[in-house]
Amino acid sequence: MHKLILAAASVAALAVAGPASAQAPIVLKFSHVVAPDTPKGKASEKFKELGEKYTNGKVKIDVYHNSSLYKDKEELEALQLGAVQMLAPSNSKFGPMGVKEFEVFDLPYILPNKAALRKVTGGPLGKRLLGLLDSKGMIGLAYWDNGFKQMSANKPLHLPADYKGMKFRIQSSKVLEAQFRLLGAIPQSMAFSEVYQALQTGVVDGQENTWSNIYTQKMFEVQKYIMETNHGYIGYVVVVNKKFWEDLPADIRGQLEKAMQEATAYGNDIAEKENIEAMEAIKKSGRSTIVVATEAENAAMRKAMEPIYDDMAKRVGKATIDEFVKEAAGATN
Ligand code: LMR
Numbered sequence: 001m002h003k004l005i006l007a008a009a010s011v012a013a014l015a016v017a018g019p020a021s022a023q024a025p026i027v028l029k030f031s032h033v034v035a036p037d038t039p040k041g042k043a044s045e046k047f048k049e050l051g052e053k054y055t056n057g058k059v060k061i062d063v064y065h066n067s068s069l070y071k072d073k074e075e076l077e078a079l080q081l082g083a084v085q086m087l088a089p090s091n092s093k094f095g096p097m098g099v100k101e102f103e104v105f106d107l108p109y110i111l112p113n114k115a116a117l118r119k120v121t122g123g124p125l126g127k128r129l130l131g132l133l134d135s136k137g138m139i140g141l142a143y144w145d146n147g148f149k150q151m152s153a154n155k156p157l158h159l160p161a162d163y164k165g166m167k168f169r170i171q172s173s174k175v176l177e178a179q180f181r182l183l184g185a186i187p188q189s190m191a192f193s194e195v196y197q198a199l200q201t202g203v204v205d206g207q208e209n210t211w212s213n214i215y216t217q218k219m220f221e222v223q224k225y226i227m228e229t230n231h232g233y234i235g236y237v238v239v240v241n242k243k244f245w246e247d248l249p250a251d252i253r254g255q256l257e258k259a260m261q262e263a264t265a266y267g268n269d270i271a272e273k274e275n276i277e278a279m280e281a282i283k284k285s286g287r288s289t290i291v292v293a294t295e296a297e298n299a300a301m302r303k304a305m306e307p308i309y310d311d312m313a314k315r316v317g318k319a320t321i322d323e324f325v326k327e328a329a330g331a332t333n
Helices: 002-023 039-054 072-081 100-106 114-121 124-131 174-182 192-200 211-216 242-247 250-285 295-305 318-328
Strands: 026-031 059-064 138-153 167-170 186-189 206-210 225-228 233-241 289-292
Touching: 026 039, 039 059, 039 138, 039 250, 059 250, 072 233, 100 174, 100 233, 100 318, 114 124, 114 138, 114 233, 114 318, 124 138, 124 318, 138 211, 138 242, 138 250, 167 174, 167 192, 174 186, 174 295, 192 206, 206 211, 211 250, 233 242, 250 289
Parallel strands: 026 059, 167 186, 167 206, 225 289
Antiparallel strands: 138 206, 138 225, 138 233
8 A cells, every 4th residue: 555655656746747847848048139140149049959959858948139038238137137047248248237357358459360369268367257257146158259340430431530529339338438539439338229220310420340240230221331440359258147057957057058068169160251241241232332441540540549458457457458468469360
C-alpha cells in the first residue's frame, strides 16, 4: 500500500513537472531599437535560434526589434525592473544609468581600426567595464559590433566651420555632446526611434550614425549628404537582468551562454560586411550624395575635436582613457 501511494505520488509529481515544464518555457524578452536587418538585429535572431535549440525549447526567446517594445531610455529602466530580460544598448547609452565609463568608446578617433576594438573589448578594460554593470542590477554578457559613424546633413560638411550653428541629434552621451559643441554645433539628445522624423521635419539638421543604421532607418531619404568621416564608433553591450540570470538553473544558463558566445561571433563577423552593403545600397539609391573627406579635412576635424580628451577626462576617467589608448595601440587590421 505504502509503495502504491509512493508510486502514485511520483506519477502525480511527474505529471505536474512534465507538462508544466513542457507547457511553460522560461520566457526571455530581448528588446532593441534597430531594424532586424542590421548586425544587432541579425545577432539577436541568431541568439534566439541557438538559445532555443540548446535549451531544447525550455527557454523561449522573444526578440522585439525596432523599439517595438521600448525606446532607448525606457528599455534600460524596463530591464532593471525585470519587465524585459535582455537588451543590447550602444556603449553611449549607459551614462544616464550612472555608468559613464562606457562613453570612452564615444571619443572621436579613439579606435584606429577594428582590430584595436577587439583588443580593448577582449582585454582587461573590456572586462572591467562589464563588471561595472553589476551594481545596476544587470550583467554584461558580450560586446556586439556595429561599425564606424558617418555624419549626415542636408548640406555637404567638409570642415569644422561647416558645422557651426547646426542642430545634431545625438545619443544620450556627454562625450557626444562635447564633440558637437567643439564643432560649434548644437547637440540634441533623442531616442533612436525618433530620428527619422526629426530629420524629416527639420527638428534637427543632421545626425551621426553607421551606414547600416542610416540605411535601415531610411535616414538617407531625408538627408541629402552623408559625409564618410569614420570619426567615431557604435557598438553594443548585451546586458541581462541580474536576478533573472542568476535564478536560471545552471545547465540552462550554460546553454544560453554558449548560444550567446556563438551569436556574438556570428554578429561580429557580419557587421563590417553589413555596413559596406548598406553604404553601397545608399549609393545605388541616388537619394543621398556620399562625400568622402580628404586627408586634410580629416586632419582638421581631428584637430577641432582633440580637446575632448582633456575635457572629458573627468567624466570618463583619465585612467580609463589611457588604458583604452594603450590597449588599442599596435593593433593592425
Ligand atoms: C543610436 O541611437 O543612434 C544607435 O545607438 C542605435 C543603435 O542601437 O544602433
